Amino acid sequence: MPKDHGIGASPKRREDVRFLTGAGNYTDDINVNGQAYVHFLRSDVAHAKINGIDTSAAEAMPGVVRIFTGADFEGVGGMPCGWGVTDRHGEPMQEPPHPILAQGKVRHVGDPIAAVIADTYEQARDAAEAIEVDLDDLPAVVDMKAALADGATKVHDDLTSNLCYDWVLGETDDAAVQAAFDSAAHVTTLELVNQRLVANPMEPRVAVGDYNRGTDEHTLYTTSQNPHVIRLLMCAFVLGLPEHKVRVVAPDVGGGFGTKIFHYAEEAFVTFAAKAINRPVKWTASRSEAFMSDAQGRDHVTRIELALDASNNFTALRTNTLANMGAYLSTFSSSVPTWLHGTLMAGNYKTPTIQVNVKAVFTNTVPVDAYRGAGRPEATFQIERVIDKAARELGVDPVALRRQNFITEFPYDTPVALTYDTGDYHGTMDKLEAAADFAGFAARRAASEAKGKLRGLGVNCYIEACGIAPSNIVGMLGARAGLYDAATVRVNATGSISVMVGAHSHGQGHETAFPQVVADMIGIDESMIEIVHGDTSKIPFGMGTYGSRSLAVCGSAMVKATEKVIAKAKKIAAHLLEASDADIELKDGVFSVAGTDKSVAWGDVTLTAYVPHNFPLEEVEPGLEETAFYDPANFTFPAGAYACEVEVDPETGKVTIERFAAADDFGNIINPMIVDGQVHGGIGQGIGQALLENCVYDADGQLMTGSYMDYAMPRADDVPFYTVDHSSQTPCTHNPLGVKGCGEAGAIGSPPAVVNAVIDALQSGGKNVDHIDMPVSPSRVWSAMNA
Amino acid sequence: MTQVSMTVNGKSASGTVEGRTLLSQFLRDQLGLTGTHVGCDTSQCGACVVHVNGEAVKACTMLALEADGAEVGTIEGQANADGSLNVIQQAFQDHHGLQCGFCTPGMVMSAAALLKDNPTPTEAEIRDYLEGNICRCTGYHNIVKAIMAASGQDVSGIAAE
Amino acid sequence: MYAFDFERPSTIAEAVAALQDEDAQALGGGQTLIPTLKQRLASPSKLVSLSGIAEMKGVSIEGGVLTIGGGATHAEVAADACAPLAALAANIGDPAVRNRGTIGGSLANNDPSADYPAAMLALGATIITNTREIAADDFFQGMFTTALEEGEIITSVRIDVPPGGANYQKFEQPASRFALVGVFVARTANGVRVGVTGASEDGAYRWSEAEEALNKEFREDALMDLRPNPAIMIEDLHGSREYRAHLVRVLTKRAVAAIG
Incomplete structure (x- = not known):
């Protein structure tokens, strides 16, 4: 019998009543008496020198209260990066300034040049059009390899190059790694892309700044996942305000998915401006603005090599990844391709030698930072795709190859700096095999083929490091905050x-x-x-x-x-x-x-x-x-196994997800209904990455996918019902509830299952296709089939 | 500026608007009905769906003056007369059909419009009907389930664990 | 949006008069125009809403002739038009968009990925305005361009219901859900007509080679040796020229198969 109260029960959510009746209190629902509105004039070019900004005509426009430019923030701190990464030579990463409003140059489409405050939003927008900005266009740095080439145009003139850091984790002795590959019976190599995504919480960002002259107190209402972090960063690094005079409120927030972690310039701006003009200031992003001002996610290009011995045991893994930082370092950007990605490269497998190489690169694109999973989906996709490719090359069952190499004894020290406290990967895979009905697949494939469709089954495992994080450990690794x-x-x-x-x-x-x-x-x-x-x-x-x-x-x-x-x-x-x-x-x-x-x-x-x-x-x-x-003693290590079944229309290349099953080990579970929902949502986003979503810039740094007209969000008819099983439970050994966390699993675990399934389908139809980069769109599938 | 009058959730409402004032702006800014949300500017996300003369429309893609004289229904008017959740709202709560709640008003309003025309829709019909409502949290599983449940269908077999 | 005046006349004559003002623009359902205005990509001095004009409403079929008011919404067409066109309308945008968007507005905009233009071409429709009648073949003049003069209003559309049946096949662009390619095949009294949308740089067009082949023999195999020319196709993030050309053929085949 399911419990009806307390731990393990699924009471109805009490917050739902206000959301279902229109009584939620989101930031844009907050209006402060007398508020003015700010509109940010944003760069429409990716890279240019600012020769001058003439605001005089705009200042004379109706309703204009005041116009700010970068010059108004001379001597004011910029947006800080919260994690200093040390490179392979022991040197600190290159860390450029990130002013609240652009100073000297604009570095991406959407970089704010000026902020116009007016009595109404439309007046602010009207006046912004009257600002004359004298720009000298510079070549845009978009492609990461080109950005690292000798003589490449620099995004930041004061840095030595566009390389933020060159980082290594695991076995640092290149010769030892090479020796492992040289002695391998088989090596599988794969080049792949974890494409850039836009988090797209349905609520765009909003910030309202208010200042009380009588008490010298600031209030910032903002769409944040972590109001104290915003207060700390803004007070200590940006505006130099005493924390006890600043209140940050994040009321009902309409989804975050990582992109509402970061401290954004607009938050600091409205806080600053409300005092400067002695009037509340409100900013509400449009979706179009969100596409060019919310930190984006992923954007890794990787070459991964897996070495196996004659018995198909994994013996070594080596990766070389280019990670796009965009034009500036967003709050946790530097940690994502390193400590949230490299440390996960052992996956669920006992691979004795692992070397992870990451070069982080500045480009003239919107900054990149954590998006649901943050580094862990990138790691999982690489590992689980290369294993699948290896299984096909070796002619062995992909699930059997995984099982053979599973870590089975805990605690387990990985070669990439983590200690997994507990897990049961065979047990979880057993749950998946039942939930996904592997036994019935052959019949379902036959039924699809009878309709002229190709059917594929894709499976993968994942592990994540959650419960972030032990402060002493992350401090040693460069975090500038406790966690x-x-x-x-x-x-x-x-x-x-x-x-x-x-x-x-x-x-x-x-x-x-x-x-x-x-x-x-x-x-x-x-x-x-x-x-x-x-x-x-x-x-x-x-x-x-x-x-x-x-x-x-x-x-x-x-x-x-x-x-x-x-x-x-x-x-x-x-x-x-x-x-x-x-x-x-x-x-x-x-x-x-x-x-x-x-x-x-x-x-x-x-x-x-x-x-x-x-x-x-x-x-x-x-x-x-x-x-x-x-303060946690260790990370937690949720793990699981996912299975996806797709049908591919061989005439058009269109992929439809027919079945999706997830088996997760989250340790103990407080509310199974909510956990199910978190997994469903993560899978939805993972399917989005696998099949639909892609944030694209052209060679000039123009954002080609700046709205839902071109950025494909998963819709209800893109996905099936999911089967979710979380009965495999090995409780976390070091926190009092024995819980591991479930928020990101779905997004981490699902993309490789989808792509593995598509490859399985195509190969079943005799197509010699061993990889397609995400999103696996109809046109890409058709092109791969007809290459 | 022009006077506009309409009936909103059964009560007469009027105000002075510009030609360019959107129905969503009129509802939110002048009537304080902030349950109607705005999540995009290309008429795709559906967080702003309301009923105009009984039909689902995107309030962010309709001028307030176009609704002059119309009967408008918003999320704030959906609960039962005694304030309890209506059948659709209750099904969304019962089946965890919402997480952050931002798309939810539009989802509920679209679901109501669907069930008016199609009292027992299939799963495929629901998914098709929700093309204009984007949710980023739920993966749609529990939204579709909730709408099926609201239409009186047995959903106990969906994705049994 | 830039500021504009707003009028909502109740007759075509009043609307025509209202549109005489410089930079005045007609507003159909607004499902494309309002997002365009939000981006400040248009700055009309005045919008003249056609939504209050009773004589532009309604969908009727009499004596094999389908008449659709220029102000009929996609939802109304989906409910009351002949089956193939109703099915097309039922898949434009989403339900809320269909409750506002109108056939007149869509045709006047002539988006290269819109559904209606393919149907109008294939059905040999007549576009009727406040001043004249225009054959579909003459109406569409390339991307976002039509034969309409300034201030001219589409009051209705007249279509002979095709006696041999018709079918529309749409392959959706995954983000916008507009047609990446859409093909409308109709067996009209004057022969087979094939309208294609989404594919060409020049907007909707008739695929004459396919019409010729299908007039000889109305079956899928008639298309076997035909290859649409990729050179005229749109290429973008969502599909190459070659892919679109391929889809034109696949969708035409499927439409033929569906008509039977």
Whole structure:
């Protein structure tokens, strides 16, 4: 029987009622009395020198309040990068400045040149058209290989080249790696592209800056996954404001997927400008603007080589990746192709020798940063495609080849710096084989062939490092932040509880799932517990939500704070029951003395805490509120196996997804309904990457896919129902809930399954095709079939 | 500036707008009905879907003055008279048909328009009908399931674990 | 959007008068024009909405002649037109777009990837304006270009329902869901006509070689040796010239097979 409450139950989401009735409170729904509107004049060329900006005509336009340009931000800090990567020679990465408004040059289409504030949005836009910008066009640097060539035009004149860093992980001795390849019985090589994607949360970014002259306090309402991080970066690195005078609010946020982690220039701008003009300032991105101002994702080009011995054991893996940074370093951009990607190159397999080489490159394109999975989908796609290709070359079953090489003993130290604490890859694959009905595939293929269609089955595994992250480790690796989280459990006098958490919910359902944990620990009804998040003035501190970390890290902080509350409440109960607190038990919301019938209810204890007439004042303080910070001891390692079945129309190349099954090991699960939903959504995005989505620039750096007219978002008829199984559970060994995180798995695990299935289908039809780059569009499939 | 009047969720509403004022802007900025969301500028995402004279339209791609005299329905008017969720809203909650909630008003309004014309749509008909509503969170699984459930169909067999 | 005045006349005559102003522009359903205005790619002084004109509404079939008001929405065409055209209309855009977008607006815009132009060519439709009648063959004059004069309004479209049947095959561009290629084949009283959209740099066109072959023998195999010329095709992110040329042939075959 499924549980009906507490951990393991699937209560309906309480946040849904407001979203379903139009009562959500998204940032664009917030209007501050007297607000003005800012419109950013953005570069329509990819690379140019700014000779001059004449705003005089624009300033005389109706409604214009003030116009800012880069010159207004001389001496003001730029947008910081939160992770310093050290290259293979021990040198720091090249780190160019990133001003709030362009200074000297524009470096990508969409780079903001000026900000026009006016009484209305349309007036601001009208005036922006009257600004005269004198630009000298420069050659655009778009292709990564060309960007690294000798004599290439530099995106940043003050850097030595367009190379941000040249990084290596794993076996650094090239000769040792080469020796492993030289002694291999078989080597499979694959060149592939993890194409650039645009995260596209359905809510475009919005920022509203407000300033209170009386108290010298700033408020920033913004579409963020981590309001405290924004406050910290903006105060410490950009505007130099004292944190206690700045409040950052991220109310209901309409999806994030990584792109709302980062601190953006528009946020700093409205905060700065609201004080400068002494008036609230609102910015709402259009979707077109989002396409050129939200940090984008992926964009890796990789050559991967896998060595196998005569028994088909993996003996070595080597990769060379070019990673596109875009024109500037976005907040966590530098960490994605390195510590979030290279460290995952062992996958689920015991490969003794691994070398990962990554060159990060500046180009005249929109900055690239974390997008759902962030580095891990790129790693998984490489590993799982090259294994599939190897299996085909060797004529062995792709699943059997994977199974043969699975890591089976834990903890396992990989050659690329991680220690997997636990897992059961065979068990998870067993679940997949059942969920995907491998046994019935032959019959389904025959049915497809009878209709003139090709049918393929693609399988892959994945592993991810989540629960980001142990601060001491990431600090050694270059992170300029800690990655703990915090929670305050505030028990009210009548026994209800407010839990202030540093995690931020923008679709994940924290308001429903987190109370299940606290309710279970105390034994009270979930409805007595409310989650408070998204406002730096209400929560202790928090590093926010990304990297599938909320429950594993912030949830652990919440458990610790709740434990402290319970410990104190037991002392109060012991006093009331005239017993020793060591003898007090808490069950179903009642404190009792072990072995007796003496008891006192939760509500009586909490009331006593706030009305301490009969209270152990020498021993404990009145009140019942505790805060805990939790810094994880290790990453968590969710893992799984995915299977996709496709049909290919051999006449048109169109691929349709007929079946999709996922078997995941997320450790313990708090709310299965929400976990299912997270996996569904990730798979949807992964299918989007595999079949549809592609962010493309032309040779001049013009964005060719600047709207949904050309950037193909997955629609309801692009995907099937998914079969999701998460009954394979090896609990995380180092956090109190034994949870691993589930937010990114679907996006990480699904693209290779789709592409493997397409290749399987084409080969079943006698087509000599061993790889197609994503998105596997009809035209690409047709071209591959007819090459 | 021109006077515009319409009936919104059964109540008369009027205001003064420009020619270029969109219905979505009128609803959000003048009437404070912020449940109608704007997620794109090319008439594709469907977060802004409302009903005009009973038909689904994209409020961001209709001028407010074109709705002069019309009956307009928005997400704020969908709940039952006692404030409880209507059948479609309830099905979305029951089947976890929403995550971040941003596309949800448009999804609910589109689903209502579909079920008005086609009381028991198939899975394929639902997926086809939702071509103009983009969701980035759910992978559509639970949206399609919720609409099937709202139409009274048994969804217990979908993607059984 | 730039500011503009707005009028919503209730007769064609009033609309024609309103469109006399310099830079005035007619507004059909607005499903293309409003996004264009949002991008500030057009700056009409005035929009004249045609949505209030009763005489431009309605879809009727009488004596084998289909008449569609210029203000009929795609949804109305989908509900009331002859089957092949209804099926085409039922797959334009999405339901909400179909409830606003009109056939007159679509034809006047002549997007090279729109569905209706292929059908109009294949069905030998007559485009009727406030001043004249224009044969479809004369109406479409290349991408976004038509025979319409300034201020001329499409009041209706007249089509002889093809006695031998018709079929539209659309292969969608994955992002916009416009036609990457669309082919409309009709067996009209005057022979087989094949209209192609989405493919050509010059907008919708008739594939005369296919018409000739199918007039001799109306079966798929008649197309076996025909290869549309890739040189005239559009090439973009979503498909090469060669791919579009290939799709023209595949979709024509499928339309022929569907008509039977």
